[in-house]
Amino acid sequence: MATRAHCLVLAYPAQGHINPMLQFSKLLERQGVRITLVTTRFYYNNLQTVPPSIALETISDGFDNGGPKEAGGFKPYLERFWEVGPLTFSELLEKHGGSKHVDCVVYDSFFSWAPEVAKRFGIVGAAYLTQNMAVNSIYYHVHLGKLQVPLKQHQFSLPAMPKLYLQDMPSFFFGEDFTFLDFVVSQFSSIHKADWILCNTFYDLDKEIADWIVKVWPQFKTIGPNIPSFFLDKQWEDDQDYGVTEFKSEEHCMEWLDEKPKGSVVYVSFGSMASFGEEQMEEIAWCLRECSSYFLWVVRASEETKLPKDFERKTEKGLVVKWCSQLKVLAHEAVGCFVTHCGWNSTLETLCLGVPTVAVPYWSDQNTNAKLVSEVWKTGTRAVVDEKKVVRRETLKHCINEIMNGCREMKNNAIQWRSLAVRAVTEGGSSYENIKEFVNNLWHS
Structure with a gap:
């Protein structure tokens, strides 16, 4: 092949979101894909390490000096981020030459605006779900209007899910967390625009719900667990950490x-x-x-x-x-x-x-x-x-x-x-084959 496929990986600026997306990036890189990780300017300044083989770019959340603390609250932070983020991400795509030099945007599904920006440049998009499919299904059913807030019943029956009770529901359904609930539910407002929907889980772990959701989202694939190889399949002995962290370990x-x-x-x-x-x-x-x-x-x-x-x-x-x-x-x-x-x-x-x-x-x-x-x-x-x-x-x-x-x-x-879990990521396993299919599609997209 004359050129390598190039993916921009747009991660939400929190360690729990960046780590698995970065690990997925390493898997793509090993199959010949060039990776550019994108995070916010404030978060970039607080990173301890970044893998040298992966390029790093930034966008603005509107609070480049202090991030969420500078915003003074989650709601004003999101409002400003959702105004500034799409604009600065568009500028980044222009800088990289649009579809001429970027083949795909893999974006955290929290960025509901990302597929629209990618489509404007003629670039395919892959939504990356950082939470498991049971939780995603709960939020998706709120989006569909099949789960009403505030919750009035004490138990819940959702397709392909175990029976859930109030204490099993995400905390955002209770107290003063409705702003967060609106936020996590909004990720499904644009999920249908994604060319692929990828989830950091493996098929055996979420078998029933994965079979159900693929009927709703045919582009859905399990591609996890996205953790360093040394602790899983040991295919790459040098892959012993995620490669990016906010905190320094005490060895x-x-x-x-x-x-x-x-x-x-x-x-x-x-x-x-x-x-x-x-x-x-x-x-x-x-x-x-x-x-x-x-x-x-x-x-x-x-x-x-x-x-x-x-x-x-x-x-x-x-x-x-x-x-x-x-x-x-x-x-x-x-x-x-x-x-x-x-x-x-x-x-x-x-x-x-x-x-x-x-x-x-x-x-x-x-x-x-x-x-x-x-x-x-x-x-x-x-x-x-x-x-x-x-x-x-x-x-x-x-x-x-x-x-x-x-x-x-x-x-x-x-x-x-x-x-x-090991079986899922070794050759012939469900996640292994799904990632392989994703990469093959990239070359032909």
Whole structure:
């Protein structure tokens, strides 16, 4: 071929969105596609690293110096971003010569304006769904008007889905989160304009709903799990991290893990955005102190002041770090359990590495993910909150002990899902073949 196909990958400026899209970009790159990753100017300035083989470009969200904080709130941030983003993305496409030099735009589905901009330049577009298909289906049914807000019933039956209850629904249906709900639902206002619809999941994990949705969206494909190869199929031994991060890892935690017996450590991390109150942090802290297991707890710098004043950050039994390589930790044989907020990336990672989980959902899609983990895939248990929406230490301790001191079923299920995830991305697997088909279509689009 005379020239390589060129994809612009437009990612929403949050680590949980950029990481899987960047991993997908690496898979395309290995099949000969040239990649340019596009993010906002503010987010670009805060990145720690970017893979050298992938070009980087920026657009404006209207707040180049401070991002969402400069906007003073999510709603004004989005309003300005949705005005400025399409204009500056159009300028970027002009700079790259439109369809002469860009063959495809792979865009985060949150950018409902992206397919219209791409079409204006005669460029095909692929929507990339960063959440799982159960959550996408819930939001899609709101878009269709088949789920009414506010929710008035206590249980919900959607096509190809397990029965859902109020506690299983995304947090955006409740309280003051309606702005977020409008935002996540709006991604489906233009989904029909996409030439491909790609989702970071694998067929076996979402089989029933994938079969249902392809009848609605014939262009739908599962292309996940999009995590570094070293932890999945080991096809590329040097692919050991996503290649971009907001936070710097404290690598000494791996040395600490090396000293611990197999399956003896509880790993606790709530991702890059969850921010629990002091009461919840205190309950977690005392649970970990009282548990018989070792623990490794990630507490971001912004959350450290919520720790109890006499809680030691490093002991023989436990270690508190600001950040670490989650994949390396989950892959370590010393880890026997993962206490997680159940963000989709963390959920996929723990499924791919065969580690059973305790789900402590915080917001967004995490309630639904926790439902799937505990009741559908059966790789973990969900910690129940009290009337103040706090998981108490005794509850959390019971969940941890259930995994660490027994329950072979969860551990066996976790190992089986790992095998299916690996199978999906190896030659002949569903995701492997879908990515291959996507790349072949690029050459002929």
